Amino acid sequence: MENNIRQLRKAKKLSQEEIAKLCKVSRQTINAIENNKYDPSLQLAFDIAKQLEVTVDELFIPSK
Template sequence: MKNNIKELRKSAKLSQEELAKLCRVSRQTINAIENDKYDPTLQLAFDIAFILDTTVDKLFISDPIKK
């Protein structure tokens, strides 16, 4: 699932390490999420959204369902 976390994090002037500490996860986890290698848990998605002052639906770009 694509996301806007990197752009929003940079706008907030946070490093991956800083965001990771605020979310209580590793920097590698934030890196993997930003690079579409890992989908966060729902709780982590809400935590990231709260820290970046946005909503979960604005963090992630859903791929439309293909029939």
């Protein structure tokens, strides 16, 4: 599933390692999600959205 996580994370000036630590997952998990190789669980999507201060919708709705 395509997502905006990389762009949102970079806008917050967070590394993959930092967001992974905040969400209690590995950096590899964040990398796989950003590269559309892994779809996060609903709970993980909520955790990522919370750390990036956006809604879950904003993680996955294509930006214009």
